[in-house]
Amino acid sequence: MSGGEQKPERYYVGVDVGTGSVRAALVDQSGVLLAFADQPIKKWEPQFNHHEQSSEDIWAACCVVTKKVVQGIDLNQIRGLGFDATCSLVVLDKQFRPLPVNHEEDSHRNVIMWLDHRAVSQVNRINETKHSVLQYVGGVMSVEMQAPKLLWLKENLRETCWDKAGHFFDLPDFLSWKATGVTARSLCSLVCKWTYSAERGWDDSFWKMIGLEDFVADNYSKIGNQVLPPGASLGNGLTPEAARDLGLLPGIAVAASLIDAHAGGLGVIGADVKGHGLVCEGQPVTSRLAVICGTSSCHMGISKDPIFVPGVWGPYFSAMVPGFWLNEGGQSVTGKLIDHMVEGHAAFPELQVKATARCQSVYAYLNSHLDLIKKAQPVGFLTVDLHVWPDFHGNRSPLADLTLKGMVTGLKLSQDLDDLAILYLATVQAIALGTRFIIEAMEAAGHSISTLFLCGGLSKNPLFVQMHADITGMPVVLSQEVESVLVGAAILGACASGDFASVQEAMAKMSKVGKVVFPRLQDKKYYDKKYQVFLKLVEHQKEYLAIMNDN
Numbered sequence: 001m002s003g004g005e006q007k008p009e010r011y012y013v014g015v016d017v018g019t020g021s022v023r024a025a026l027v028d029q030s031g032v033l034l035a036f037a038d039q040p041i042k043k044w045e046p047q048f049n050h051h052e053q054s055s056e057d058i059w060a061a062c063c064v065v066t067k068k069v070v071q072g073i074d075l076n077q078i079r080g081l082g083f084d085a086t087c088s089l090v091v092l093d094k095q096f097r098p099l100p101v102n103h104e105e106d107s108h109r110n111v112i113m114w115l116d117h118r119a120v121s122q123v124n125r126i127n128e129t130k131h132s133v134l135q136y137v138g139g140v141m142s143v144e145m146q147a148p149k150l151l152w153l154k155e156n157l158r159e160t161c162w163d164k165a166g167h168f169f170d171l172p173d174f175l176s177w178k179a180t181g182v183t184a185r186s187l188c189s190l191v192c193k194w195t196y197s198a199e200r201g202w203d204d205s206f207w208k209m210i211g212l213e214d215f216v217a218d219n220y221s222k223i224g225n226q227v228l229p230p231g232a233s234l235g236n237g238l239t240p241e242a243a244r245d246l247g248l249l250p251g252i253a254v255a256a257s258l259i260d261a262h263a264g265g266l267g268v269i270g271a272d273v274k275g276h277g278l279v280c281e282g283q284p285v286t287s288r289l290a291v292i293c294g295t296s297s298c299h300m301g302i303s304k305d306p307i308f309v310p311g312v313w314g315p316y317f318s319a320m321v322p323g324f325w326l327n328e329g330g331q332s333v334t335g336k337l338i339d340h341m342v343e344g345h346a347a348f349p350e351l352q353v354k355a356t357a358r359c360q361s362v363y364a365y366l367n368s369h370l371d372l373i374k375k376a377q378p379v380g381f382l383t384v385d386l387h388v389w390p391d392f393h394g395n396r397s398p399l400a401d402l403t404l405k406g407m408v409t410g411l412k413l414s415q416d417l418d419d420l421a422i423l424y425l426a427t428v429q430a431i432a433l434g435t436r437f438i439i440e441a442m443e444a445a446g447h448s449i450s451t452l453f454l455c456g457g458l459s460k461n462p463l464f465v466q467m468h469a470d471i472t473g474m475p476v477v478l479s480q481e482v483e484s485v486l487v488g489a490a491i492l493g494a495c496a497s498g499d500f501a502s503v504q505e506a507m508a509k510m511s512k513v514g515k516v517v518f519p520r521l522q523d524k525k526y527y528d529k530k531y532q533v534f535l536k537l538v539e540h541q542k543e544y545l546a547i548m549n550d551n
Helices: 055-069 120-128 132-136 146-156 171-180 187-193 204-209 240-246 260-268 335-343 348-357 362-373 379-383 417-445 462-472 484-497 503-510 521-549
Strands: 011-017 021-028 033-040 044-047 050-053 078-085 089-093 165-170 288-293 297-303 313-317 325-331 387-389 407-409 451-455 476-479 513-517
Touching (some): 011 055, 011 484, 050 055, 055 240, 078 484, 089 146, 120 146, 260 451, 260 476, 348 417, 379 417, 462 476, 484 503
Parallel strands (some): 011 078, 288 451, 451 476
Antiparallel strands (some): 089 165, 476 513
């Protein structure tokens, strides 16, 4: 801020716990980021598909980044604090001490991460029940949700973990408990990942049917029997102990939390789009799809009435925007897949050297290299004979099939930088084609979507953004603040403070349009063909499986 400007009087802190780091921001009343800090967090992978973290390590990182962003600020001006996090599972004993979620009995590692796929057999059994709660997760529960992970703990770590457990928290709820001492859960976490219903509460018959009747017997005290909407003020605000840890004043309002993708949706979907030539300007907010793209991608669409989309999670009532039903599509690995494809290529060391020499990221270098080799044709046409199916970690939406694998067709013997750049492009296109696949499923079920609102790390990559516009045929709106997830977390803090009358009012005031990327409609025919091939790939994969399984 320049010296002549009047400082806004009220600030909010947003804290976002992602897969590999914790980030915090100081945000003013108009949604402008005034300070930002991040801190890496540890991850363990003791065996394939087992991914673990430490709640103590995560909280320590939250404290480091929060202290950094409030340095030099009059703490009396900080009105509210909001948390968002990945939907990982935190396990504590009856005295709120960490319990091991691993065979090594390492209680420091007490978090099963969202992307952990250890509970495959458990989720298959849950899906075989065909219980009515499954209607609200697209008909098929994902291995990334909490019920299968809880069942895995009961069946595999009975003595060291399950019998001693006093509290199972979704990570966002763990953070708000740590800040306030209040064990109330956010409606967002419980509805989206735990089968809770905003209207009917818990369904006893589901937990009994899957073998977790323990929760029913103690009135759900271990997983949450007090539930609040996101943005609601918790207890008496920040406890003295948490205030010391975070470098804030005791009593500051702390909000009921959100899952990280939902915070991103909150941070972008309500922006005022006047004057940008967008068709959604004259349409209801339900015509907007928020796409939060980082390690994985989430596709958040809202509706006035419940819409059931096969293979897409939800409808969840009031889980993101109060009063609206939410459907959540997703791709299990996107940023992680791009890294995997690029870093595993023989030309990656050469790419690193060249990018470093130019002081560029490897992706900025690849984007400029693609511009160099495309000659007169549009860059996307370089993949005319190279096609990728991106489900290297199974399909979350709209097929809800975690047995699916990745596919690449059109490989050659050469392994130079040109090949790497084109494989990278084909991977980015595959992710965008997957988004189109999800949108078509949502529209077939009753959604009407005209505009994409992108945020998250991958939205900083212009190639990724342009491919999403070209392949879906829809304009892509980018926020003025790139860190939309942190704006979403700060919006929660602003609501908890009472400075805004509603979440909707805070969304409209604190999220702003930065840039609009329009589709190049002249390339539509090419991408329609790519999409045809894309759908054929998965069809063929299923045929290969049938051949190999035929007795």
